[in-house]
Amino acid sequence: MSQTIASAVRHELLIRKSRFLACVQPVAGRAQALEVVAGLRAEHPGAAHVCWALLAGGDSAAVDDGEPGGTAGRPMLHVLRQQALDGVLATVVRYFGGVKLGAGGLVRAYTDAVAQALLQADKVALLRWHGLHCVLPYALEGAVRRALDAAGARGLQVEHGPLVHMHFEVAGDAGAALRARLDELGQGRIGWPS
Template sequence: MAARLTLVDRSLHQQEIRKSRFRAAAGPVADEAAAKAFIAAQSDPAANHNCWAWRVGQSYRFNDDGEPGGTAGTPILAAIDGQGLDGVAVVVTRWFGGILLGSGGLIRAYGGTAALCLREAEKVALVETVSGTVACDFGDLTLVQARLGALAGVKVEVDVFTDSGAVLSIAVPKSDAGAVERLLADLTSGRSLCRWNK
């Protein structure tokens, strides 16, 4: 199975097609709320059309924003899927230049502008993670935080300090969960164990 990719940061691409100006803005999004916020931030109310699409896992949406049905949102989504991307939203804004492009021309313009924007963007592999908690004594806390923090892809946050130590929230690449459990057990002689969220 090919690795799924997402974008590192926002990317922009602009081109003129038969006197209409098309600008694509693409960016990483974590969920539907983030996608809606990205679309709102990147849309230009003064433009003729702000067409968009996003995909997060199995969820996706697209919108033609007044262009003929299937000529804008669907090709933008196809550009996202065609490059194997996930957790991505794209807005293609059009300022009409006075020349009608026809259905085929619109599909090529919207899909092509989105595809060029995505092709130019810096990408990173999406890694499936699991999250959980680790209860840790004060005596082990510094060592546990340092060792977990040094592992690639592991995120560590202190959730709560207790009378005897702290409860850490961790997010770990799913493929490394077993190794992290063993590391914690070895570092603390079994005093700290992971409890993974279901």
Template sequence: MTKTLAAPLESELIIKKSRFLGRIEAITSQQEGLLKVEALRKSHPEARHVCYCLLVAGQVRQSDDGEPSGTAALPMLRVLQHKQLDNVLATVVRYFGGIKLGAGGLVRAYSQAISEPLNQAELIEVKQQGELSLKLDYEFQSLLRHQVEQTDIELTLDYQQQIHALLQGEPEKLETLYLNLREATRGQVERLG
């Protein structure tokens, strides 16, 4: 069972005048994680480094952002993997204090900035996500919208000769929604792909 965070966590460490601001939060896609990293860079323009590690569906993206290779993102990744986390972004913003920490000192600082807040973390199970593509007549649009509003399924509509709907959510909920729509429309909803 893979886990993610129920709520974002933050930490602040000061080591030899360098300030390390750690943050760990749940994300649903690599793109979401990269946008959060970019926002962090903009909100900390004076920071020397904004290092990150993100894990989504077992896929890793990371950056040492100018720190010596292997001293920032890799130690952060090891902490996340040790806790068996997924769908998570770990970032550490470093304000350089003028005293070099050495490779070992950097590894400890970046690990600690992520591991300390995780000791108090509330973890939740990562729910598998699926997709369902449907084609239906315009007369059933309000029925579709109403059914989707009763769940936590995401809906994207594409208006063509018929409506093409892309639904994203937990596979069991998608299947239940599809069966309910087929019944309510007497089979006039078509699964695509």
């Protein structure tokens, strides 16, 4: 099962006068990752590089930001993949200290910066949420609401018309069990439009 991290964690690494400011944090996807990277560029205008790697919902990215090709983004991405993470952005802001590290030194620096930050991170199981929609008579609304609360459903939206339409999300593979429970509760009076 994939994991994500609970919150952002930072780590600073000094190597031959260069500062590597690493951060790993949970993100929803590429759009949020790009916002974070833009914020880092604004926050650190004197930095030589803002390199980053992303794994989020099958979307991945590895950006070297001016470092020699394959020496920053890909090693950072490799660390995220090795730890089976998803929904995580790794960034490293580098302030150049005047001493060139060479390709091997850069790979080690970026890898170590992200790995050290991840050592401090709280990893949590990544839950995928699936949307469901059911239609029911008014007489069942209270009982269905209680069943949804008991199942840990979230994002409930209710529309009242001739029938009650409920839209909600359930975690992981709980959808099939919840649907079976509601079918039993409704005794054939709950519909599941696609």
